[in-house]
Amino acid sequence: MARVTQADVARAAGTSMAVVSYVVNGGPRPVAEATRQRVLAAIEQTGYRPDGVARALVGGSTMTLGLIVPDIANEFFAELAAAVEQAARAAGRTVLLANSEGDASTELDLLDTFLQRRIDGLVIVSQAPAAADRLLNRAKTRHVFLGAAPESAASIGVDNFGGAVAATRHLLEHGHSRIAAIAGPAGDHVAEARLAGWRHAVAARPTAGRVRFVQHPFTVTGGYDAALALLNPSPLAPGGPASGASIFGRSGPAGARVRPQAVFASSDRQAIGLLRAAADLGLSVPDDLAVVTFDGSSISAYAVPALTTIQQPIAEMAELAVRQLIDPDPQPLRAVLEVGLVVRRSCGCPPAHL
Amino acid sequence: MARVTQADVARAAGTSMAVVSYVVNGGPRPVAEATRQRVLAAIEQTGYRPDGVARALVGGSTMTLGLIVPDIANEFFAELAAAVEQAARAAGRTVLLANSEGDASTELDLLDTFLQRRIDGLVIVSQAPAAADRLLNRAKTRHVFLGAAPESAASIGVDNFGGAVAATRHLLEHGHSRIAAIAGPAGDHVAEARLAGWRHAVAARPTAGRVRFVQHPFTVTGGYDAALALLNPSPLAPGGPASGASIFGRSGPAGARVRPQAVFASSDRQAIGLLRAAADLGLSVPDDLAVVTFDGSSISAYAVPALTTIQQPIAEMAELAVRQLIDPDPQPLRAVLEVGLVVRRSCGCPPAHL
DNA sequence: ATGAAAGCGCTAACAC
DNA sequence: GTGTTAGCGCTTTCAT
Numbered sequence: 001m002a003r004v005t006q007a008d009v010a011r012a013a014g015t016s017m018a019v020v021s022y023v024v025n026g027g028p029r030p031v032a033e034a035t036r037q038r039v040l041a042a043i044e045q046t047g048y049r050p051d052g053v054a055r056a057l058v059g060g061s062t063m064t065l066g067l068i069v070p071d072i073a074n075e076f077f078a079e080l081a082a083a084v085e086q087a088a089r090a091a092g093r094t095v096l097l098a099n100s101e102g103d104a105s106t107e108l109d110l111l112d113t114f115l116q117r118r119i120d121g122l123v124i125v126s127q128a129p130a131a132a133d134r135l136l137n138r139a140k141t142r143h144v145f146l147g148a149a150p151e152s153a154a155s156i157g158v159d160n161f162g163g164a165v166a167a168t169r170h171l172l173e174h175g176h177s178r179i180a181a182i183a184g185p186a187g188d189h190v191a192e193a194r195l196a197g198w199r200h201a202v203a204a205r206p207t208a209g210r211v212r213f214v215q216h217p218f219t220v221t222g223g224y225d226a227a228l229a230l231l232n233p234s235p236l237a238p239g240g241p242a243s244g245a246s247i248f249g250r251s252g253p254a255g256a257r258v259r260p261q262a263v264f265a266s267s268d269r270q271a272i273g274l275l276r277a278a279a280d281l282g283l284s285v286p287d288d289l290a291v292v293t294f295d296g297s298s299i300s301a302y303a304v305p306a307l308t309t310i311q312q313p314i315a316e317m318a319e320l321a322v323r324q325l326i327d328p329d330p331q332p333l334r335a336v337l338e339v340g341l342v343v344r345r346s347c348g349c350p351p352a353h354l
Numbered sequence: 355m356a357r358v359t360q361a362d363v364a365r366a367a368g369t370s371m372a373v374v375s376y377v378v379n380g381g382p383r384p385v386a387e388a389t390r391q392r393v394l395a396a397i398e399q400t401g402y403r404p405d406g407v408a409r410a411l412v413g414g415s416t417m418t419l420g421l422i423v424p425d426i427a428n429e430f431f432a433e434l435a436a437a438v439e440q441a442a443r444a445a446g447r448t449v450l451l452a453n454s455e456g457d458a459s460t461e462l463d464l465l466d467t468f469l470q471r472r473i474d475g476l477v478i479v480s481q482a483p484a485a486a487d488r489l490l491n492r493a494k495t496r497h498v499f500l501g502a503a504p505e506s507a508a509s510i511g512v513d514n515f516g517g518a519v520a521a522t523r524h525l526l527e528h529g530h531s532r533i534a535a536i537a538g539p540a541g542d543h544v545a546e547a548r549l550a551g552w553r554h555a556v557a558a559r560p561t562a563g564r565v566r567f568v569q570h571p572f573t574v575t576g577g578y579d580a581a582l583a584l585l586n587p588s589p590l591a592p593g594g595p596a597s598g599a600s601i602f603g604r605s606g607p608a609g610a611r612v613r614p615q616a617v618f619a620s621s622d623r624q625a626i627g628l629l630r631a632a633a634d635l636g637l638s639v640p641d642d643l644a645v646v647t648f649d650g651s652s653i654s655a656y657a658v659p660a661l662t663t664i665q666q667p668i669a670e671m672a673e674l675a676v677r678q679l680i681d682p683d684p685q686p687l688r689a690v691l692e693v694g695l696v697v698r699r700s701c702g703c704p705p706a707h708l
Numbered sequence: 709a710t711g712a713a714a715g716c717g718c719t720a721a722c723a724c
Numbered sequence: 725g726t727g728t729t730a731g732c733g734c735t736t737t738c739a740t
Contacts, residue, residue, distance in 0.1 A: 054717035408733035
């Protein structure tokens with residue numbers, strides 16, 4: 001008892017394969033109701049299941065979408081993956097998932113694999129947007145970049161600059177003037193935009209005095225290290241990760257540093273590390289240190305204290321991306337979505353509940 | 355300029371398609387070195403990329419593995435997905451991912467979709483193990499269950515009972531006697547095993563007095579609600595989620611309840627909710643309340659205080675599962691992996707660093 | 709060592 | 725309304 005094929009069904013129903021195909025696909029030609037019933041019965045009886053592979057070979061479409069992210073274990077990408085999968089499933093598509101591990105050459109390999117698999121389209125958070133775009137265009141495979149993207153490609157981003165401004169302003173409104181920032185890695189598209197937003201907002205308050213920022217990876221450990229650099233009364237020895245001077249000039253002689261009253265963290269993960277560092281240093285958040293962060297992944301809601309954060313519209317991004325990939329005639333897409341400030345406890349606003 | 359096929363390469367190289375196939379696959383027949391080079395050059399020049407779909411149609415294997423989990427946004431499953439993808443990639447396979455949303459009928463639909471796609475094998479955290487197993491067996495598709503599984507199927511689990519015992523004993527060793535438990539939903543295979551482990555350990559200390567447990571979902575909210583039920587001085591009105599009596603009898607008249615000194619939480623997510631509830635109630639962890647949890651997902655390390663937890667060997671599970679699916683002649687598999695206690699701060703042990 | 713050709717299971721012309 | 729048949733791109737026997 002090998003695989004049940006259309007031919008088996010046709011035989012059982014006493015019809016031709018074409019008719020079976022017509023009823024399975026509801027077209028392209030009409031079928032008499034009586035015949036239809038016989039075919040349906042035969043399908044039921046034989047346990048026939050259409051073969052997607054053969055279908056894809058002739059039809060051209062695999063009904064499969066690819067998703068490549070740096071690290072699915074990161075809650076932000078995990079939530080994104082969940083949203084993409086859901087949107088794809090709603091549209092009858094399946095999702096091929098892969099991690100680039102933040103590595104450009106791994107990403108390119110993955111791309112190659114996906115193209116061999118003939119995915120219909122790809123959603124990608126890319127480490128090498130230009131190269132990826134070239135490859136995908138050559139293969140005529142639809143794709144949309146999330147975050148960093150070449151000018152000419154379809155992309156969906158969020159207003160990183162505006163979000164960072166809003167976050168920082170909220171801290172300003174709490175009356176803080178010394179607002180430091182934990183930025184993402186130098187050179188990172190997203191990280192730079194958020195840093196610029198913080199700079200912009202903080203520059204509006206010239207009384208801000210010594211404002212500092214440090215650049216660290218978008219990780220919990222990165223946030224922890226960053227926080228230590230920012231909060232430690234005795235400055236660490238030089239040679240560590242980049243530590244930026246004030247935008248108004250150097251932040252003063254080492255040792256004479258004043259502790260920031262507030263910190264804008266460029267990502268939730270970093271904020272988690274910051275929270276831990278603050279606890280280790282005996283600093284209470286938000287009493288001794290106010291914090292606002294960026295991302296709005298679920299982890300921000302569960303932290304203690306709950307994090308006030310700039311929330312990215314993950315579901316919207318996913319839906320937009322999937323729609324773009326399966327739209328019969330897609331328009332050029334270059335979306336920049338709005339982000340919202342979600343006020344919780346870490347900024348010093350009054351408590352709310354889970 | 356349509357798709358570049360093997361025929362194009364053959365033409366460019368001045369050979370037959372068969373030879374192209376031989377060099378691409380390194381067999382099954384030998385090819386003269388000179389010819390090989392010509393073919394390679396032709397491939398390079400035409401930009402040929404083998405078509406995985408056609409290959410799968412004739413070859414039988416899609417080189418694709420499926421993964422179905424209840425919710426990829428849950429960090430435990432996200433970490434699992436990352437590990438499975440990595441193991442699959444290392445073995446040259448690609449992963450088709452889907453969320454069952456904890457719903458059995460969605461899961462069955464997904465199964466159907468994956469089967470149509472002719473996946474080579476499936477890793478599944480199932481809501482309906484028996485039905486899934488039947489379906490997969492009928493389709494002759496290899497599969498391994500993680501967690502709940504039918505007797506006869508390949509499965510990988512962890513020692514939930516033993517882990518819960520170890521967690522509870524650790525609390526006992528801290529000198530606590532009133533150790534409550536936050537259990538998972540009643541009827542859940544995994545939840546029951548962990549609850550039984552707690553029961554077993556706690557029974558060894560008859561002085562334990564009023565030991566209580568409550569059953570709530572494996573979610574942050576579930577943990578929060580559970581904690582409220584357990585910790586609130588004034589008992590909530592009845593009618594809420596199941597609240598278990600002591601194994602030594604009823605836990606005493608309402609209102610006369612004594613607050614537990616420690617809590618064993620059945621999952622990290624619940625523990626996060628518990629931490630938040632404790633904070634809301636002004637209870638300090640571990641000083642007022644010691645906590646040990648189960649799962650060991652990254653979130654447990656980042657919580658404040660860091661959670662002492664029973665760690666599941668996720669990478670090992672993933673590797674074992676993938677190996678089982680691609681092993682040329684697989685042995686029946688019914689693995690129960692050991693779990694380890696990771697001591698951090700929440701149990702009351704001395705602090706360590708990130 | 710190489711080539712010709714038969715399918716893999718299906719869809720969609722194209723006939724009737 | 726239904727049947728026949730030509731591929732989709734590839735692997736692999738079977739000749740040569």
